[in-house]
Amino acid sequence: DGGITQSPKYLFRKEGQNVTLSCEQNLNHDAMYWYRQDPGQGLRLIYYSQIVNDFQKGDIAEGYSVSREKKESFPLTVTSAQKNPTAFYLCASSVQRQGADEQFFGPGTRLTVL
Amino acid sequence: GNSVTQMEGPVTLSEEAFLTINCTYTATGYPSLFWYVQYPGEGLQLLLKATKADDKGSNKGFEATYRKETTSFHLEKGSVQVSDSAVYFCALSDLGAGNTPLVFGKGTRLSVIA
Numbered sequence: 001d002g003g004i005t006q007s008p009k010y011l012f013r014k015e016g017q018n019v020t021l022s023c024e025q026n027l028n029h030d031a032m033y034w035y036r037q038d039p040g041q042g043l044r045l046i047y048y049s050q051i052v053n054d055f056q057k058g059d060i061a062e063g064y065s066v067s068r069e070k071k072e073s074f075p076l077t078v079t080s081a082q083k084n085p086t087a088f089y090l091c092a093s094s095v096q097r098q099g100a101d102e103q104f105f106g107p108g109t110r111l112t113v114l
Numbered sequence: 115g116n117s118v119t120q121m122e123g124p125v126t127l128s129e130e131a132f133l134t135i136n137c138t139y140t141a142t143g144y145p146s147l148f149w150y151v152q153y154p155g156e157g158l159q160l161l162l163k164a165t166k167a168d169d170k171g172s173n174k175g176f177e178a179t180y181r182k183e184t185t186s187f188h189l190e191k192g193s194v195q196v197s198d199s200a201v202y203f204c205a206l207s208d209l210g211a212g213n214t215p216l217v218f219g220k221g222t223r224l225s226v227i228a
Contacts, residue, residue: 020183033215039122041220042203043203043221048215058215092158100162101146101148101165101216103160105159107157108155
C-alpha cells in the first residue's frame, strides 16, 4: 500500500542533543513538507521541498534543518538551537500536477525534550 | 497574503445533532479549499475538497460548499456520531500553483457525546 511513514512515533531527547525525524513516502510524490503542531496553534510550516536537492524555509525554520537527497525521503533534524522543540511533528507530500493540491500526511512523531 | 479563519472550539454536540464549523478565507487568487480531519494521536486525513466557486465537496456525510461571494467554506453534517469526535482543519492552496504549502486554519475540536 502506498503511503507516508514517519518514525519513530514517540521520541525523547535530552536538552542540547540533536535528533532526526524520519519521513518516507512511496507515493512517487515530488513535494514534501514538515509541519509542527502545538496545542491550540494549528499547523505551522517548518520546511518544504518541491524537488530533490532543493528545499525552502517555512514560517518557523529556525533551529531545524532538512535534506532531500532522494525523492522518497525528507528527514528533519531538530537541533539544539531550537528552544522549545517539544511538539507533534507531521510530514506530508503532494504530487507535481497543476490542480492537484491536496497533501497526504504521515501519522506524526511526538517529540519530548526531557 | 492568504489566510484561513475557523470558528474556535471546542464544539460539543450530542449524537445525531447538526454540525456546522465555520471557515472563511482570504486569498489573492482562486484557491482550492480543503477540510482535513485529525483523530487523536494521528496525522491529518483529507475529508473533502472543492476547487472552484459553487463546488460542493462531500464525504462520509460531511459537506462544504465553496462560496466565493462570502469567501467561505463551512463544514456541515446532518447527524453527527461519537466517532466524528476529532479536530477539523480548514485549508487553502493557490489553485494552479502546484506544490505550494497549504495554509491551515487553527483547527476546531469537536466532541460528540452519546
